[in-house]
Amino acid sequence: MKVMFSAGEASGDTHAASVAKALKSIYPDVTMFGMGGSRMAEAGVQIVYDIKQLGYIGIVEVIKHLPSFFKLRTFLKETMVRERPDVLVCVDYPGFNMKLAKVAHDLGIPVIYYIAPTIWAWHRSRGKDIAKTVTKVASIFPFEAEAYRQFGVEVEFVGHPLLDIVKPAMSYEEGLAYFHMEPNTKRVLLMPGSRKQEVLSLLDRMLAGAEIVMAKHPNLAFYLPRAHTIDKTELESITKKYKVPVTITEDQTYDLMQCCDVCLAASGTATLETALMELPTILLYRLSPITYALGKVLVNLTHVGLPNIVAGREVIPELLQGAVTPANIAKELNSLLEDTKRRHTMITDLRSVRDALGGTGAVVRVAKLIATVAQANRGAEEMNGKL
Numbered sequence: 001m002k003v004m005f006s007a008g009e010a011s012g013d014t015h016a017a018s019v020a021k022a023l024k025s026i027y028p029d030v031t032m033f034g035m036g037g038s039r040m041a042e043a044g045v046q047i048v049y050d051i052k053q054l055g056y057i058g059i060v061e062v063i064k065h066l067p068s069f070f071k072l073r074t075f076l077k078e079t080m081v082r083e084r085p086d087v088l089v090c091v092d093y094p095g096f097n098m099k100l101a102k103v104a105h106d107l108g109i110p111v112i113y114y115i116a117p118t119i120w121a122w123h124r125s126r127g128k129d130i131a132k133t134v135t136k137v138a139s140i141f142p143f144e145a146e147a148y149r150q151f152g153v154e155v156e157f158v159g160h161p162l163l164d165i166v167k168p169a170m171s172y173e174e175g176l177a178y179f180h181m182e183p184n185t186k187r188v189l190l191m192p193g194s195r196k197q198e199v200l201s202l203l204d205r206m207l208a209g210a211e212i213v214m215a216k217h218p219n220l221a222f223y224l225p226r227a228h229t230i231d232k233t234e235l236e237s238i239t240k241k242y243k244v245p246v247t248i249t250e251d252q253t254y255d256l257m258q259c260c261d262v263c264l265a266a267s268g269t270a271t272l273e274t275a276l277m278e279l280p281t282i283l284l285y286r287l288s289p290i291t292y293a294l295g296k297v298l299v300n301l302t303h304v305g306l307p308n309i310v311a312g313r314e315v316i317p318e319l320l321q322g323a324v325t326p327a328n329i330a331k332e333l334n335s336l337l338e339d340t341k342r343r344h345t346m347i348t349d350l351r352s353v354r355d356a357l358g359g360t361g362a363v364v365r366v367a368k369l370i371a372t373v374a375q376a377n378r379g380a381e382e383m384n385g386k387l
Helices: 010-026 038-042 059-064 066-083 094-106 126-133 142-149 172-178 196-214 232-239 253-259 269-276 289-298 306-311 326-338 340-356 362-383
Strands: 002-007 031-036 046-050 087-091 111-114 136-139 155-157 186-191 220-225 246-249 262-266 281-285 318-320
Touching: 002 010, 002 066, 002 094, 002 362, 010 031, 010 038, 010 087, 010 111, 010 362, 031 038, 031 066, 038 046, 046 066, 066 094, 087 094, 087 362, 094 111, 094 126, 111 362, 126 142, 136 142, 136 362, 142 155, 172 253, 186 196, 186 253, 186 269, 196 220, 196 232, 196 262, 196 281, 196 326, 220 253, 232 246, 253 269, 262 269, 262 326, 269 281, 269 306, 269 340, 281 326, 306 340, 318 326, 326 340
Parallel strands: 002 031, 002 087, 031 046, 087 111, 111 136, 136 155, 186 220, 186 262, 220 246, 262 281, 281 318
Antiparallel strands: none
16 A cells, blocks of 8 residues: 655644554555655655745745745656555645645545645635545544535544644653753743744744743743754744743653643644643734735634634634734733633633544544555556556
């Protein structure tokens, strides 16, 4: 069985790696290759294109780099023609993967889409395109699965993979010792994103807000887990500009979350991870003005953060666009450090978000779904004499 993956950013690399590990465990003879990052490589996927070379967010930013995306799509098409995988697994990254799915479909290669485009939020027209080009959607939200069924898409609700992944490996006390944390400090987690553009947009503001808070809470300690797509030197060049004690960490992020009191996080998967760890979080979201204006027209959502979307109401505060200022960050941070009742209410609400996502086992279900589709395709091609 030969499986090709396509993941375009750090979170997709993480999700694809988990599936690859499950595939290798259940089907030891599987061959895996594709576009991804270091975590997929560690899971046994041969990386034919490293996603460190990607990192654009927003409509305007992507348009500027369209020629490089066209070249990449051509390269991956050539890889598919040469290697002839039994299935292509697209993981998130919809702007690119939607096009790649069509390429695979036209080549007669079945496609599974995992972490599929959010047609329930925007681009509902993609539902029709996916029905034409994708063999099966592995859906991570029950309401998402229903939205896809309305377009006649073959979809299976597999549950959310983070329920399998997000858990500490250490006790709270072991975590304190591992990160050399002082017991009498308040600890703030900084998660400015996994793409360089996000980090440049948010980290300065986070740290400027932290400086304001430290005037009132001098015993604060800040921790910044480095996304594997960002070089440590890039983070250090920003943190050294501020009088804020920041420790850049490299691993054990869920143990780190367990030991922190509050988090400042870029909108995205990180906010769902902190929700599952019951860590009070402040969401920050900034795009270029043009991209944000277009998004407001196209997106059919009342909330940005995944915990809030799952809950159907505001569970964690959202600072959006122009509201992402050091003063506003400091105000929210002070509130969550000082208001015990608000913290407890938020933790209870985050627990309800976890309950709404169902049970564990998503990664194994995705792996088995991939194998079913791949084996059916291989059997059909053998019957037709193509293999």
